[in-house]
Amino acid sequence: MKKTLLVLVLIVFTACYQETAIVIEGDFIASFVRGDESVPVNLLIINKITGADTYEWTFEGGSPSTSSSKDPGEILYEKVGTYFIKLTATNVDGETKVFTKTIVVKDGIKIQFSNEVLKSNYSPVEVVVTNNTVGEGFLYSWDFQGGTPAKFIGKTPPNVIFTSPGDHKISLTVSNGFENETQIQTIKVSPYLVSMFTYEPATEDDDYEAPVKIILTNSSISATHYKWSFQNGLPATSIDENPTVVFTTPGSHEISLEAFNDKTSQVFNRIIDVKANTNLRVFTNIKLGTNAAHNNNTIGAMFSTITRTVYKANEITNDNSNLIDIVFQGLNSNFTYNKFISPDQVSSNGFLTLKNAQNTIFVNYQSRCNCGLNFTESQFDAMVNDTPLKSLNIEYTAGGYQEFGLIYPRIILFKTQEGKKGAIKIKDMVKNGTSSYILIDIKIQKQ
Structure with missing residues (x-):
């Protein structure tokens, strides 16, 4: 009879002990400090786990890389990549539970691009754009003000053509998924080529009587070199920017200026009327x-x-x-x-x-x-x-x-x-x- 009572007591005691065992539950939170996900970043760990007595943290790629603290605080990541965070939680009852998370550390944005004008700034201007921005996983958005093409999405844009004179902005916006950076550079297109000149006689020849010396003032726009032709003049031709010419015979004489740059040329003509010499x-x-x-x-x-x-x-x-x-x-x-x-x-x-x-x-x-x-x-x-x-x-x-x-x-x-x-x-x-x-x-x- 006594043996039977002892067995019953042990059964009741064992049942009560099992009902009070501690369970490990919850999770931890990993969040980027100030929402900054690009290197270098600080990751804040907030432990919401209950029922555990010991914690073993592993922070792949982080600093520190391990911790046994319940709340390890902030972890520093200085390189781009995808990293695992592992927590092994245990208690005195011998329960062990593993928690894992994956974080993605993105590259910081440091825009670097350059432009090079082929030949010259005279219209049309062809520009080679070179993207030197370092990093992975970026989205590149280009805007070429007044250019062809006007826009481009991608890391390496094609050559861009600008035709209208004036300043044109090249804008690059780079995004890493949560932040954007923009850099703007300017291309200057020189005015269209215009061939033009004015003239006046030498002081002693202001009556335009032969012989008359004509002093020419070149007012061409966006020109780099010149070719003059003087009908019945001395000299007959010239490549000087501002030449002089003498007309020794009465009559109408044509002066022709062809102005050039490396893209095009244009001709401008004027007539000089020379009178007979009255002396x-x-x-x-x-x-x-x-x-x-x-x-x-x-x-x-x-x-x-x-x-x-x-x-x-x-x-x-x-x-x-x-x-x-x-x-x-x-x-x-x-x-x-x-x-x-x-x-x-x-x-x-x-x-x-x-x-x-x-x-x-x-x-x-x-x-x-x-x-x-x-x-x-x-x-x-x-x-x-x-x-x-x-x-x-x-x-x-x-x-x-x-x-x-x-x-x-x-x-x-x-x-x-x-x-x-x-x-x-x-x-x-x-x-x-x-x-x-x-x-x-x-x-x-x-x-």
Whole structure:
């Protein structure tokens, strides 16, 4: 009877013990710190497992690679890859349970690409784009502003063609699945080629009479070299950027410029009209002041047919004084005493001395020179070439050099130191105190 009771007690005790055994259950959480999944990354381990007394962690590719802590905290991954995390949990009852997870550590995005223009930046521009971005598993999205193609998906894009002048953006966006990075570079396309030029005659040839020297100014756009052709010109051709050309015969002459770059060429033409040579240069409405106007720097009394300039006293220098060939002497604003004088005689007539002054012969009074001169106003007005001047015997005489009064229109004859003959027509005498002046036209031989 006692033996039977003992057996029953043991059975009840054993049944109670089995019901209170501890069970290992739950799981652990592995999450990327700040959601950053690209190397280097920190993985935070949060242990939600219950019923375990010991923990053995294995972090493949991680640092640390193992741990026996219940909560190992953050694990560092510095290389791209797919890694296993293994946890072996045990308890005092001898229960063991294994938990595993797989994580994917992605590559960090460091965009690197370059572009190379083939040939030149003149339209059309072909660009080679080279993607040097390091990493695996990326998605590449290209945008070529104004280019062909306009877009491309993939690591290595084809060559891109840009035709419109201006700046064009090349944009690369790289994604690793959870973050994007974008880099932009710029391609500059030069303007379309335009062949163009302007021209002007040399100062001494502004009347466009043969021979005439033409100075050319190249204003072409996006050109690298040039080919000029000059119809009937000297030279006939040129490859200079800004040449000069001389036309020796009257008529219409074509100037042609072909401008090139490494992509294309274009031709631009203009016509130059050259007149017959009259050997006569004409100046109109020249104001020459009295002595007071000149010395007060109001209106100059000295003129150069070479520079075509009227000079006041303060404008005369050692560099231009020897170019002055006409000087007017007006002693007062009432014009009671007037004379054109030789530049080398100015110091004796109320002006400062001119350095290296020219000698010009003037006939102020034709009727008193006793030299057979009688060149009239109507002859002056009708003169269209130098033929009437050629036969004039212009020499110095005391009578012809005399002063004259307030009588105009009036013709003054002269001959420069170079032997060029000319005539001056006084059209008006304007009384204005110390700003008084005469108004004249001049016709003079070129050679």
